[in-house]
Amino acid sequence: MKHIVATLFGILFATAANAAGDSHVLASFHEVELALTTGKPVNVRVDLGLCTPATGDTPPTKTRGGISIDGYRITSDGTLAFADQHFTIDRDGKPILQFLRYRIRPDGGAEFTMAVFNVPSYERKGTSLAYKCSIGRGLSFFSPR
Template structure:
């Protein structure tokens, strides 16, 4: 019985539950102490910079591996896709920048780039999200 209990305790990860970070200072502290953060955006709960942009009924999660901290927290990613709704079937890159401000807002700015030469092929657009509503950060 003791062996079974020991085996069960070894199989249950002790740090697998992600904790939600509720404000800029908690996020900054987590980053500077070496924790990995995860940014979850519920686009339906954010405001779009361009009123013509349909807010998708989707949630995106990003785990940054490089973060800059000044008076705000910034990270970005560039990814290749054939599924951009504005350019169906066309090979494009999407450059996405995340900015977390000390007033607990998360801004996501997206720029679509040509996959051949990296030139912008659309206007930038942004989603502005309130932390704990449209955006959640976990460590």
């Protein structure tokens, strides 16, 4: 399982967008929500070494990377949710589809989960991995100035 985790996260973040340079740090849930709801681009940087595994099946990892938030949803309890999905290959050269889900609560707490499916069968590969993070600890948000 560790081999699969390292492979999947390595592939996941190898091409991910990383927030850097001339960006404004969004240090609170309110700042992230305000930037998104006013149409500003928002990038998120993930450092899973600062997050805690949320299940017994999820190993610790030092994986880092990021994405640009393309779409999002705010639920009735105030949770900000967004996701990413992409096709890639595993270390054995076989095609897979990764689904990444981010859920950020108004108190700044967050969950990051990943599910992987074999292609073309779409059968689940392994178990979902889940990490508990928070804004400023494992998740950092940025918006261009």
